[in-house]
Amino acid sequence: MPDIYTKTLRELSEDFIAHKRAGGFKAKKEAQIILRFVKLAESYDPLPTMVTKDIAEAWENLSPNESPPNQRLRIGTVRRFAEYLNARGMISYVYPYRRSAETEFKPYIFTNEELARFFTACDNTLSPYLKTRCEIASLLFRMLYATGMRLSEATHLTARDVDLIQGVIRVNDTKFNKERLLPVDDALLARMKRYSQNVLTFVGQDSPFFPNPQKEFYSSGNIYSLFRDRLWAARISHGGKGAGPRVHDLRHTFAVHCLRRAVRNGEDLSVMLKYLSVYMGHCDISSTQAYLRLTADMYPDIVCLTEHNFDVLPDLEVLHEAN
Numbered sequence: 001m002p003d004i005y006t007k008t009l010r011e012l013s014e015d016f017i018a019h020k021r022a023g024g025f026k027a028k029k030e031a032q033i034i035l036r037f038v039k040l041a042e043s044y045d046p047l048p049t050m051v052t053k054d055i056a057e058a059w060e061n062l063s064p065n066e067s068p069p070n071q072r073l074r075i076g077t078v079r080r081f082a083e084y085l086n087a088r089g090m091i092s093y094v095y096p097y098r099r100s101a102e103t104e105f106k107p108y109i110f111t112n113e114e115l116a117r118f119f120t121a122c123d124n125t126l127s128p129y130l131k132t133r134c135e136i137a138s139l140l141f142r143m144l145y146a147t148g149m150r151l152s153e154a155t156h157l158t159a160r161d162v163d164l165i166q167g168v169i170r171v172n173d174t175k176f177n178k179e180r181l182l183p184v185d186d187a188l189l190a191r192m193k194r195y196s197q198n199v200l201t202f203v204g205q206d207s208p209f210f211p212n213p214q215k216e217f218y219s220s221g222n223i224y225s226l227f228r229d230r231l232w233a234a235r236i237s238h239g240g241k242g243a244g245p246r247v248h249d250l251r252h253t254f255a256v257h258c259l260r261r262a263v264r265n266g267e268d269l270s271v272m273l274k275y276l277s278v279y280m281g282h283c284d285i286s287s288t289q290a291y292l293r294l295t296a297d298m299y300p301d302i303v304c305l306t307e308h309n310f311d312v313l314p315d316l317e318v319l320h321e322a323n
Contacts, residue, residue, distance in 0.1 A: 051092035
């Protein structure tokens with residue numbers, strides 16, 4: 001009998017986390033969630049060997065004072081655990097995907113006209129005392145859109161990470177611990193060089209590329225406040241907490257616009273998705289494929305072209321859980 005069939009759910013959960021980490025995931029939060037789930041399963045059976053429907057439904061219940069997003073995270077983690085077990089021949093119950101109007105994940109995709117207004121707002125400030133802040137906003141938000149970087153990746157760049165000679169950004173502090181190199185186009189490179197001359201004077205190679213007033217790395221909260229301020233200046237409505245536009249939506253917009261251009265240019269999407277997956281730092285191509293659904297929803301005229309390349313357009317929930 002194969003060894004896997006003699007393992008308890010606790011031992012299988014350790015295999016699952018090891019599998020995730022081997023694939024480049026940090027899996028710290030997943031490990032905590034899976035351990036809690038295993039403890040629940042052990043309250044039903046001292047030595048559980050699979051995810052049963054009864055245990056899964058008990059785990060699904062919303063805990064007191066728990067937010068719906070946290071509940072979805074818990075359920076999604078156990079869903080992937082069950083899928084992992086099924087892939088290894090261990091029959092387990094897999095949560096179906098459920099949606100509601102209140103919880104559906106809806107990325108905000110900027111139009112070209114909105115982006116133009118937003119970047120113009122980033123380029124202008126009424127106060128001469130905020131010149132450096134204006135320079136940072138002008139480049140940082142353009143860089144997020146032009147490269148699809150995550151905010152944490154951009155704010156943790158050092159001067160050493162930005163090669164202004166070759167026009168390449170080295171991303172080290174990534175979600176999945178995967179270093180990657182991002183070549184940039186000539187227009188963005190020219191802005192990066194001007195920014196470096198105007199802002200990065202007398203700094204070391206390990207200094208932040210986007211320094212705050214204390215010459216330290218910006219926090220995500222401070223950048224989000226700056227983002228909201230520039231949205232207001234650009235007359236782009238904000239739907240409130242959780243509704244967007246979010247800073248991360250610049251990354252979503254980058255991916256959708258790349259795919260839109262590729263489809264309309266008649267490029268091979270199978271090849272394009274592989275390049276885009278690596279460029280964006282996804283752990284696997286399924287997260288990148290989910291942008292096909294988002295692109296098709298935004299631009300119905302290319303639905304027939306995307307369906308010609310892929311029989312099934314992945315669910316947007318993949319983006320919510322993996323990006």
